[in-house]
Amino acid sequence: MKISRTCAFCSNKFITSHGNQRYCSTECKDSQKAISQQKLYGIFKEFRKGFVGNYKLFLTLVPKSGSKTFPLIQLTNSGFKPECYYGRAKSDQEIFYKIGDYRYSLLTDKQIQSIKIIKN
Ligand SMILES: [Zn+2]
Numbered sequence: 064m065k066i067s068r069t070c071a072f073c074s075n076k077f078i079t080s081h082g083n084q085r086y087c088s089t090e091c092k093d094s095q096k097a098i099s100q101q102k103l104y105g106i107f108k109e110f111r112k113g114f115v116g117n118y119k120l121f122l123t124l125v126p127k128s129g130s131k132t133f134p135l136i137q138l139t140n141s142g143f144k145p146e147c148y149y150g151r152a153k154s155d156q157e158i159f160y161k162i163g164d165y166r167y168s169l170l171t172d173k174q175i176q177s178i179k180i181i182k183n
Contacts, residue, residue, distance in 0.1 A: 071095065113147030114162065121165045125180045135169065135176040143178075145169070 066079045070087035072095045077087035086092040120141055125131050135143075148160035148167075159166040164183045169176060 110147055113144035114149065116142055117144055117147050117162050118165070121162060121167075121180055121182070125165070125182045128182050130179060130181040132170070132177050132179045135178050138178055 064082075067076055068079055068084070069075070070077055070091050071085040072091035073087060075087050086095065120138065120143055124133065124138075145160075148162050150161040152159045152161065152166065157168045159168050159181070165180060166183075167178050167180045169178055171177075
């Protein structure tokens with residue numbers, strides 16, 4: 064059955080030759096694929112940059128094994144990216160986010176947010 068559709072890439076109307084066709088041409092299909100991969104690569108690059116940045120920041124703040132707490136604003140001002148961690152762990156009431164051999168948790172006390180950084 065032939066159906067009229069709008070190409071998901073160029074928005075041209077086209078007649079499908081098979082049921083689940085989303086693009087009017089191979090060119091449009093390949094272009095869309097290339098863009099998606101580029102986007103994914105961009106996200107990965109951003110994440111990696113944030114992750115490495117966080118790690119280096121932690122290294123200067125807590126260079127040796129132990130635990131220290133800082134006002135969150137101080138880290139944010141130093142370029143801390145709270146979404147750039149890899150792995151989570153829960154212990155007692157706290158959720159820890161992992162960055163290499165560091166883990167951190169966010170604490171709120173009387174509206175003031177702080178971050179506890181622990182190095183193994
Ligand atoms: Zn198209």
